[in-house]
Amino acid sequence: xxxxxxxxxxxxxxxxxxxxxxxxxxxxxxxxxxxxxxxxxxxxxxxxxxxxxxxxxxxxxxxxxxxxxxxxxxxxxxxxxxxxxxxxxxxxxxxxxxxxxxxxxxxxxxxxxxxxxxxxxxxxxxxxxxxxxxxxxxxxxxxxxxxxxxxx
Numbered sequence: 811x812x813x814x815x816x817x818x819x820x821x822x823x824x825x826x827x828x829x830x831x832x833x834x835x836x837x838x839x840x841x842x843x844x845x846x847x848x849x850x851x852x853x854x855x856x857x858x859x860x861x862x863x864x865x866x867x868x869x870x871x872x873x874x875x876x877x878x879x880x881x882x883x884x885x886x887x888x889x890x891x892x893x894x895x896x897x898x899x900x901x902x903x904x905x906x907x908x909x910x911x912x913x914x915x916x917x918x919x920x921x922x923x924x925x926x927x928x929x930x931x932x933x934x935x936x937x938x939x940x941x942x943x944x945x946x947x948x949x950x951x952x953x954x955x956x957x958x959x960x961x962x
Contacts, residue, residue, distance in 0.1 A: 864945025
């Protein structure tokens with residue numbers, strides 16, 4: 811379904827001559843193709859799953875946020891704006907992101923469900939969160955909240 815959305819977005823952007831969207835969606839599709847090829851070595855011939863695509867999109871956003879801060883530090887505001895525009899385009903393909911309060915509630919629920927009692931359980935909690943909230947949760951923030959809740 812997400813693959814089809816990406817292809818449709820590319821066609822639509824090409825028809826409307828939206829160069830920024832065309833280039834960003836092409837970047838996404840190229841990264842997706844790379845991941846599909848890498849998955850073949852694990853005998854996954856149908857390509858990566860929807861959850862893996864969502865994870866890939868989130869990592870693309872994270873990379874762009876890091877680039878924005880570097881460009882701003884270097885005084886390259888036009889490049890920072892370009893990265894911000896790409897983030898906006900990529901976010902179209904992600905489900906609604908959980909707020910900080912919703913993330914904290916989810917972290918607490920998973921900790922309670924798993925009976926996690928300390929930092930040694932952090933990996934299990936994060937794995938459960940990634941499984942349930944792929945694409946809709948900022949896992950950097952979730953990791954910090956999990957660490958805090960587990961007493962770290």
